[in-house]
Amino acid sequence: MMATMFLSTLTPKFYVALTGTSSLISGLILIFEWWYFRKYGTSFIEQVSLNHISPWLGGGDSNTDEETPPRGNAPIQSSVPGSYTCVFRSACAKYLHFCLWNSLISCLFLNLECKVWRNPMNLLRGAEYQRFYWFASKEPLTYYDMNLSAQDHQTFFTCELDTTKPGFDIMQTAWRERSPRARIRAAHEAIEKNSECSTAFLLLAEEETTTIQEAERMFKQALKVAEINYRRSQQLQHQGPKMEVLHRRDTNVLVYIKRRLAMCARKLGKLKEAVKMFRDLTKEVPAILNVLNIHENLIEALLEMQAYADVQAVLAKYDDISLPKSATICYTAALLKARAVSEKFSPDLASKKGLTSAELSAVEAIHRAVEFNPHVPKYLLEMKSLILPPEHLLKRGDSEAIAYAFCHLQHWRRVDGALHLLHCTWEGTFRLLPCPLERGHLFYPYPTCTECADRELLPSFHEVSVYPKKELPFFILFTAGLCSFTALLTLLTHQYPEPMGYIARMVGSLI
Numbered sequence: 325m326m327a328t329m330f331l332s333t334l335t336p337k338f339y340v341a342l343t344g345t346s347s348l349i350s351g352l353i354l355i356f357e358w359w360y361f362r363k364y365g366t367s368f369i370e371q372v373s374l375n376h377i378s379p380w381l382g383g384g385d386s387n388t389d390e391e392t393p394p395r396g397n398a399p400i401q402s403s404v405p406g407s408y409t410c411v412f413r414s415a416c417a418k419y420l421h422f423c424l425w426n427s428l429i430s431c432l433f434l435n436l437e438c439k440v441w442r443n444p445m446n447l448l449r450g451a452e453y454q455r456f457y458w459f460a461s462k463e464p465l466t467y468y469d470m471n472l473s474a475q476d477h478q479t480f481f482t483c484e485l486d487t488t489k490p491g492f493d494i495m496q497t498a499w500r501e502r503s504p505r506a507r508i509r510a511a512h513e514a515i516e517k518n519s520e521c522s523t524a525f526l527l528l529a530e531e532e533t534t535t536i537q538e539a540e541r542m543f544k545q546a547l548k549v550a551e552i553n554y555r556r557s558q559q560l561q562h563q564g565p566k567m568e569v570l571h572r573r574d575t576n577v578l579v580y581i582k583r584r585l586a587m588c589a590r591k592l593g594k595l596k597e598a599v600k601m602f603r604d605l606t607k608e609v610p611a612i613l614n615v616l617n618i619h620e621n622l623i624e625a626l627l628e629m630q631a632y633a634d635v636q637a638v639l640a641k642y643d644d645i646s647l648p649k650s651a652t653i654c655y656t657a658a659l660l661k662a663r664a665v666s667e668k669f670s671p672d673l674a675s676k677k678g679l680t681s682a683e684l685s686a687v688e689a690i691h692r693a694v695e696f697n698p699h700v701p702k703y704l705l706e707m708k709s710l711i712l713p714p715e716h717l718l719k720r721g722d723s724e725a726i727a728y729a730f731c732h733l734q735h736w737r738r739v740d741g742a743l744h745l746l747h748c749t750w751e752g753t754f755r756l757l758p759c760p761l762e763r764g765h766l767f768y769p770y771p772t773c774t775e776c777a778d779r780e781l782l783p784s785f786h787e788v789s790v791y792p793k794k795e796l797p798f799f800i801l802f803t804a805g806l807c808s809f810t811a812l813l814t815l816l817t818h819q820y821p822e823p824m825g826y827i828a829r830m831v832g833s834l835i
Contacts, residue, residue: 351807351811353803353807357803438718438721438771438773438774438777439718439719440472440716440717440718440777440781441615441617441716441717441718441719442476442615442616442617442715442716443713443714443715443716443717443727444616444617444618444620444621444652445587445620445621445624445713445727445730445731446713446714446715447712447713448529448530448533448536448539448584449465449504449530449531450530450531450532450533450534450539451533451534451535451536451538451539452712453465453712454504454531454534455534456712462783462785463783464711464712464783465714465715465783466714466780466781466782466783466784467502468780468781469714469715469716469780469781470715472715472716473715473716474499474500477499478496478499478500480573480576480577480580481495481499481523481526481573481576481577481580482495482496482499482523482573483566483569483570483572483573484566484569485566485569485570489518490517490518491514491515491517491518491520491521491524492514492518492521492523494510494513494514494517494524495510495511495514495521495523495524495527497510498510498511498514498524498527499527504531507527507531508527508528508531508532511524511525511527511528511532512524512528515528519549520549520552520553521549522546522549522550522553522574522577522581523577525542525543525545525546525549526543526546526550526577526580526581526584528542529542529543529545529546529584530584536588536591536592537592539584539588540585540588540589540592543581543584543585543588544585546581547578547581547582547585550574550577550578550581551578553574553577554571554574554575554577554578556574557570557571557573557574558571558574579605579608579616580616582601582604582605583601583602583605583616583618583621585601586598586601586602586605586621586625587621589601590621590624590625590628595625595628595629596629598625599622599625599626599629599631602618602621602622602625603622605618606618606619606622617650619638619641619642620650620652620653622638623635623638623639623652623656624652624731624732624735626638627656627659627732627735628734628735630738632660632663635656635660636660639653639656639657639660643657648719649696649719649767650719650724651693651696651697651700651719651720651724651725651727651728652728652732654692654693654696654697655693655697655700655728655732656732657689657692657693658686658689658690658692658693658746659732659735659736659739659742661682661685661686661689662686662689662690662739662741662742662745662746663739663742664682664686665680665682665683665686665745666686666739666740666741666742666744666745667740667741668741669683669741669744669745669748671748686745687745687749690745690746690749690750690753691749691750691752691753692766694750694753695753695766695767696720696766696767697719697720697721697724697725697728698753698770698791698792699721699722699724699725699789700725700728700729701746701747701750702725702789703725703726703728703729703733704729704732704733704736704743704746705743705746705747708787708789710726710729710730710733711726711782711783711785711786712730713726713727713730713731714726714727714781714782716781717781718774718777718778718781720770720771720774721771721774721775721777721778722774722775722778722782722788722789722790723777723778723781723782725789726782770791774791775788775790775791
């Protein structure tokens with residue numbers, strides 16, 4: 325009765341002031357919680373409730389729950405039990421995600437441009453991609469991916485002087501043909517007009533041959549013709565800018581054919597021959613080498629030979645702070661360090677006695693690799709099915725993860741315990757990384773445009789992997805929901821003071 329009389333005497337200004345003050349306090353709590361979480365990686369209210377309030381209420385110790393050993397060196401994080409967490413988590417999460425996307429809209433525009441790279445391990449269209457299509461009746465390559473390849477071919481394998489040379493003039497348009505049959509037909513026509521048209525032999529080796537052996541024979545034939553054209557243009561390269569451009573084109577064709585021959589040798593099991601060819605190519609310095617990333621082919625071939633010391637020597641040369649990283653560089657470094665400790669690694673023993681220096685180095689290498697590309701572990705651990713890699717990839721994206729795991733999964737399987745160590749440690753990386761997509765410990769922020777670009781590069785039957793976002797603590801979600809609710813009450817009370825006052829008095833009378 326006294327409460328009803330008290331509420332009836334209150335004016336609408338009181339409710340405006342009350343809700344406004346509540347909204348301000350909730351906002352300050354939310355800002356403090358967010359700052360504390362960014363700095364220490366946990367919720368302040370959650371820590372206080374677990375360490376101080378929960379023991380008073382008798383919820384500090386529980387013998388009924390089983391203890392789960394931590395994975396790797398990831399920190400142990402507790403969660404507050406209780407049914408109210410499940411009630412509020414879903415609604416608060418949706419609201420906070422909406423707020424975060426609004427606040428990070430400027431960051432999205434900063435990362436709109438994603439650079440697409442040529443896949444150094446791309447397969448042969450005729451001998452591999454086409455055979456998959458015959459077997460599964462599914463297109464392994466998207467039109468966007470093949471269009472990028474057509475642009476690459478025109479850039480590397482054509483020049484201005486081709487318009488005056490028989491055979492080469494046909495190949496200028498052949499690379500732009502969308503139909504494989506039209507490209508192959510144009511290549512045959514070019515060879516009929518000019519038996520020294522190296523790019524025509526190259527196209528036939530890529531797309532007409534149906535086995536690796538046939539492709540190797542065709543590439544060897546293309547190599548003979550390419551060497552003749554290379555020596556001829558080398559003698560004329562100083563006679564003017566056009567001749568220099570012609571020599572650059574012949575160099576590109578020669579390097580590309582040698583690389584493809586080395587890849588054929590690798591697929592046919594001629595590892596020593598392949599390694600020698602890759603080593604010779606890495607010693608050359610044309611601009612196309614920076615695009616082809618031949619050192620990644622060399623690393624994969626050396627891993628197949630189990631020449632781990634040679635792999636370490638290649639990594640020491642290319643895993644430099646000034647050079648662009650890749651999944652091959654980061655995960656191969658992690659594999660070599662995991663190889664030294666994975667056979668005897670035990671999560672239970674590590675949680676009790678701690679990690680040794682070698683184990684800590686291996687775990688840090690895995691964390692570094694996962695921070696660079698977080699999609700790779702799911703393919704290596706066979707939590708997600710593999711598909712044929714695309715001809716282009718996006719670094720740190722799902723396309724790069726597929727390309728890496730497709731060629732390197734066998735190397736991880738060969739090292740005893742390496743996949744087990746990866747399974748025990750990779751998830752802990754996301755507890756250590758800042759949240760949301762801020763600068764990591766070793767690399768720049770994860771690009772937000774990778775998902776859209778990967779959907780263009782990967783076929784429609786593949787489910788694109790997205791960045792595994794770290795879950796926010798419950799109290800930050802709850803505080804955000806409380807802040808928004810009180811702000812809404814403030815707005816409604818300011819706009820409609822009398823109805824809101826009436827509703828408040830009715831609620832007070834019911835209480």
